[in-house]
Amino acid sequence: MIYLDGFLTSEEQAHLQSITKDTFSRSAVADNTGIQGQRQTRTSQSTSVVRDDIVRCIEERALLFQGFDTPRANLEPLQLVKYGKGERYHFHTDWFTNAAHASSAIGGNRQSSFFAYVSAENITGGGTNFPMVTPPHDARWCAFIDCDEPWENGVTFRPVVGNAVFWSNLLDDGTGDQRTLHAGLPVTSGSKLGMNIWTRQGPLSEDIRGKD
Numbered sequence: 445m446i447y448l449d450g451f452l453t454s455e456e457q458a459h460l461q462s463i464t465k466d467t468f469s470r471s472a473v474a475d476n477t478g479i480q481g482q483r484q485t486r487t488s489q490s491t492s493v494v495r496d497d498i499v500r501c502i503e504e505r506a507l508l509f510q511g512f513d514t515p516r517a518n519l520e521p522l523q524l525v526k527y528g529k530g531e532r533y534h535f536h537t538d539w540f541t542n543a544a545h546a547s548s549a550i551g552g553n554r555q556s557s558f559f560a561y562v563s564a565e566n567i568t569g570g571g572t573n574f575p576m577v578t579p580p581h582d583a584r585w586c587a588f589i590d591c592d593e594p595w596e597n598g599v600t601f602r603p604v605v606g607n608a609v610f611w612s613n614l615l616d617d618g619t620g621d622q623r624t625l626h627a628g629l630p631v632t633s634g635s636k637l638g639m640n641i642w643t644r645q646g647p648l649s650e651d652i653r654g655k656d
């Protein structure tokens with residue numbers, strides 16, 4: 445996993461908020477049969493970000509971070525996720541456990557994830573917890589991770605606005621890495637806005653990605 449301090453500028457944070465205003469709806473999740481629906485396990489609201497020059501610039505940053513060889517067509521549309529008090533996303537992996545969801549016709553599986561914090565107003569709770577990741581020792585990390593979390597709970601990233609966490613979802617053989625299990629912990633007060641940037645193994649069609 446890689447922690448990114450200052451992944452989004454404050455102008456980008458404000459822009460993402462303004463272009464997605466009033467576009468959020470209750471987040472869907474696929475169940476183990478691959479069917480999308482609303483679940484108690486994900487109570488947030490989400491929206492897909494429509495591309496403009498600033499969004500393209502963020503997409504380009506996410507692609508270049510992964511090297512020169514990641515094609516733009518492998519990126520899913522950016523997704524914003526909004527949580528109010530009591531809302532959360534239970535433990536899950538971003539990679540699909542159902543093969544039907546990861547077929548090459550639809551870009552394969554999710555190779556990598558960025559989760560960026562776009563806004564956090566008067567927030568308590570709402571960290572991103574990775575129970576199978578060993579917490580780092582250096583106290584400087586306490587600005588970014590919850591150092592009060594019991595060691596056996598793994599790592600909880602605090603929702604620090606502008607920052608992002610990056611990780612690879614798949615092992616070298618293309619199978620899902622179980623250690624990427626994570627949750628958006630309940631927001632106990634205030635609100636949180638996050639952003640998912642998912643890169644697929646292969647290209648997505650234009651009807652999924654939208655026009656470049």
Ligand SMILES: O=C(O)CCC(=O)C(=O)O
Nearest residue numbers: 525533571572627628638
């Ligand atoms: O809200 C979070 O901290 C994590 C959200 C998440 O994992 C997701 O939307 O896939």
Ligand SMILES: [Fe+2]
Nearest residue numbers: 536537538626
């Ligand atoms: Fe996730």
